Amino acid sequence: MEMNSVTISFEDLNSTPTTTPTLIFPKLEPIDEITPQFTNPNSNFSVNATSSQTLSSNVLENGGVDSEYNRISELFRAAFAQRNGDVEAFDDPDCRAIVPVSNDSQVSDIVIARRKYEKRSSELVRVTDLKPEDDRYFRDLVRKTRMLYDSLRVLAILEDEINQQHLGGPTKLTRSRGDLKASQMMREHGLWLNRDKRTVGAIPGVIVGDLFLYRMELCVVGLHGTPQAGIDYLPANRSSNGEPIATSVIASGGYEDDEDAGDVIIYTGQGGQDKNSRQVVHQKLEGGNLALERSMHYGIEVRVIRGFKYAGSSSGKVYVYDGLYRITESWFDVGKSGFGVYKYKLVRIENQPDMGSAVLRFAESLRTRPLEVRPMGYISLDISRKKENVPVFLFNDIDNDRDPICYDYLLKTVFPPYVYQHVGNGSGCQCTDGCGSNCFCTMKNGGHFAYDMNGVLLRGKPVIFECGPHCSCPLTCRNRVSQKGVKNRFEVFRSRETGWGVRSLDLIVAGSFICEYTGVVLTQEQAQIFTMNGDSLIYPSHFAERWVEWGDLSQIDSNYVRPAYPSIPPLDFAMDVSRMRNLACYMSHSSSSNVLVQPVLYDHNNVSFPHLMLFAMENIPPLRELSIDYGMPDDSTAKLAICS
């Protein structure tokens, strides 16, 4: 895997754009191969194979029951003990990256040894000419990084929650900052991306429209390096010519003098505010303000991330990557407060994908008044005919195909009657006040929750047991998620590239439930007859087991074991979708899909016939196409034949 990048020198920037770059790094190593340099090969903190073996087998022996949380708990404890210089932590075989090896010759070794983490690089670089395979590689790397971040974030909160219960004390005043803990752990393991170069322009693997729920996540992927400041820049004292250079800005309404017209932003410089964000003194041309001015002077583009109020996320905010802008003007102005502020006119560079923030707003309007916004193209405003909680739109504005309207809408998978034979009273849990760790269903899941309190899937597994109709717990039980049907507004739509496809009008938060993949389950004999008739069937065993990637902590935990519990036999049934189906049937295939298939049981206990539940593998922006990994080679023409 190669990544071309050009080191930016100021001579180049001053000369004509066609000048050949002076320095080229044709063999820049991919990020995950660079990270090992953070490990000191001479240190005696080597991974202790014996102890990790013992732990792993331990986890396996008791089926992961209750040791799982202890282990994760230990993981966090060790990580933070290490951070605080606790002696205990040095016994941890995982205790890597204590003294990062520096490649920055400007600073003395003594300072490096004392510093906890390596400083960000001061080398300005622009990534160019990525081949499609490079794109895929970096996209995958970013996605894996973000999945790990999310897992750690949710687990940190859960961990805190459980500790609170153990202590039995009063509910804590402030909930723990999972976003910060996750980023710290990843940093300690050298898993932050794009720290070895300061990238100007696009970040490999991040595309316009990508959504982030936390500022820290922007730091982890390297899109924006500062956790609070709105302007990220290479400081003057680290710049090769002594001038600061801005690389990215965040516009989230923090300054009253901002004016945002989408393609053009009047961005206010930083500084001059008190702690309540009121402008109380004049701004100065320093720091980020000077950096923006210098970036304008050299014609250097900046990444723009917009912060939005969005009810769907827990923090009530969402960050959207909106692409690259050029700074065309800057001036000193008197702000609304009466104090002087610096202003910058940012103009969006042309020929980029639609702005994520504009798509968000457009999708919002589609939800509330679809026919007003898009008068043509709707075939149906609910193909489920009120069977789903939320209407499912059918939209086609490119040809006359109306196929999906011809099928009956199947809300839930139909299993053969014998699957339900041994189901009855007593097969569920008896909990009446919240299904906790003693819940029968929780035990079946290996002793821990399958979902967090927002219904986010915590860890993919061979099968998940939800509470069901034979449990005593109420419908509001935390262990009932996928059985309750779709929550987001979906649209089945026609596209030139993938035929029929599915997209959402809402933001789908990573790990949240999307819908079931429904069909009529056939017995072996029935399936044979169908196959002889030439009808195509869905074979659940063909789906790639992408759930193994969800909640995978192996990158930060050498003791991590892939969940093999509860073990289930291979899925050995077929589903007919030739007459009845639901929206899942229209999802396209991709080998780097944004949706995973998680088997779930709730209304019966036959592990051979789980419901196939679909969950989001990443934050899926509104109107972005959903895709499942059908386990086929990646070829856009190889879409599932029956539903195209």
Added chain:
DNA sequence: GGTTAATCAGGATT
């Protein structure tokens, strides 16, 4: 009385 704004506290990075 419920939503929204101001405020406080706790933090990470540069």
Added chain:
DNA sequence: CAATCCTGATTAAC
């Protein structure tokens, strides 16, 4: 060390 377009919860204000 202080400054920074953060989060999460509490309190004040409509």
